[in-house]
Amino acid sequence: MTLPDYVATFESAMRTLITLAALLLVWIGASRMQGPASSRFATAGLTSAVFIAWVILAQRLGAANTYLAATDSQPQSVALPVALLLPLAVAAGSIWASSQVKRLISAIPLWLLVAVQIYRVAGAIFILLWASGRLPWQFALPAGIGDVVTGIAAVWVAVLLGRKADNAPRAAYLWCVFGIADLVLAVTMGLMTSPGQLHLLALADPNRFVSAYPLVMIPTFGVPLALVLHGIVLWRLRGAPEKSTVESGKYAAQEA
Numbered sequence: 100m101t102l103p104d105y106v107a108t109f110e111s112a113m114r115t116l117i118t119l120a121a122l123l124l125v126w127i128g129a130s131r132m133q134g135p136a137s138s139r140f141a142t143a144g145l146t147s148a149v150f151i152a153w154v155i156l157a158q159r160l161g162a163a164n165t166y167l168a169a170t171d172s173q174p175q176s177v178a179l180p181v182a183l184l185l186p187l188a189v190a191a192g193s194i195w196a197s198s199q200v201k202r203l204i205s206a207i208p209l210w211l212l213v214a215v216q217i218y219r220v221a222g223a224i225f226i227l228l229w230a231s232g233r234l235p236w237q238f239a240l241p242a243g244i245g246d247v248v249t250g251i252a253a254v255w256v257a258v259l260l261g262r263k264a265d266n267a268p269r270a271a272y273l274w275c276v277f278g279i280a281d282l283v284l285a286v287t288m289g290l291m292t293s294p295g296q297l298h299l300l301a302l303a304d305p306n307r308f309v310s311a312y313p314l315v316m317i318p319t320f321g322v323p324l325a326l327v328l329h330g331i332v333l334w335r336l337r338g339a340p341e342k343s344t345v346e347s348g349k350y351a352a353q354e355a
Contacts, residue, residue, distance in 0.1 A: 102233065102308060106224065110313035113221050114320065118154050120215050121324065122147050124207050132206035134199075142199040153186060154320065161315045168294040168310040176295075179310060179318060183286065186323040191330070204331055205338075212332050213271060214257035216278070216325060222246020233308060235301030238288040245281030252277070268336055275329045275336075282322050289318060 129143035160166070166179040193200045222243045229239030256274045259267040290297045292306035308314050 102228070102311075102314070103231075106228070107313045109221075109224060110316055113218065114154065114158070114316060117218050117321070117324065118151070120218070121150060124211060124215060125150070125203065127211065128203040128205075128207040132202045134202065138199065139203070142197075142203050146193075146200065146203065149189075157182065157316060157320045161312045161319055164312060166310045166315050166319065168305070168307055170294050179315075182319040183323055187326055187330075190327045194331075194334070205335065208261075209271075209332065209335050210257040210260035212328060212335070213253050213260060213274070216253040216328055217250050218321075219246045219250035219253065219278070219325065221321075222250070228308070235292045235304050235306050237300045238285070238292045238306050238309065241288055242281070242285035245277075245284065249274070249278040249281055271332060271336055275333050279326065279329050282325055286318060286322065 125143050125146050129139045132139050160178075160182070166176065166182065194204065222245070225234060225239040225243035225246070228234040229236050229243070252274050256267070256270050259270050264270075288300070289306060289309050291299045292301040293310055294305050294307065298305065309318065
């Protein structure tokens with residue numbers, strides 16, 4: 100059994116849209132952050148170059164079937180976990196080590212950092228592939244439903260943040276927790292339903308497509324990016340000043 104042609108087209112289109120949206124966030128941050136224009140745009144340019152290089156590398160490795168699942172008798176490759184975790188380490192290290200990157204990220208409107216994850220509704224592709232018998236339900240349903248809920252909820256949370264509603268910070272925290280839990284569950288179910296030593300579920304119908312191109316772009320690009328975005332939102336919420344008065348009790352989120 101093979102994947103329908105529309106899956107490759109869908110993945111390519113979504114990857115392009117997500118890349119453009121992420122780059123737009125970077126340059127919005129550069130336009131709003133303080134400092135000389137040369138310094139601001141140099142930071143945005145370097146960040147953009149690193150991001151584009153990551154997208155290209157992820158696509159090339161995925162297309163070369165670098166992460167293709169092993170058989171149950173073989174050890175599971177560490178390539179896929181590395182591809183998932185390395186971008187998180189690079190992003191965290193950049194934020195920790197570079198004050199310029201911190202200022203750039205802090206200048207992006209918080210509601211935009213949330214709203215961009217509307218792309219998570221693309222997880223509905225898992226449900227479609229399960230319905231056509233190409234993915235096991237143990238992986239497709241929790242991963243697909245969780246992604247769709249996260250993507251839809253991103254719009255609601257972004258609106259609350261944009262309006263500076265009283266419950267906006269709590270809603271954003273809960274959304275992040277749910278979104279991260281969904282990603283962790285999806286990765287776990289992916290490992291447990293795919294050929295390899297951790298293959299404990301869907302034994303009669305292994306999950307072979309999730310480690311093959313183009314679906315492998317989801318755990319090697321879509322998932323790490325979503326985790327980075329959730330991490331940035333949580334970091335911003337933790338440092339966001341709150342102002343409450345007896346008269347209004349309104350939440351005010353400062354956008355640097």
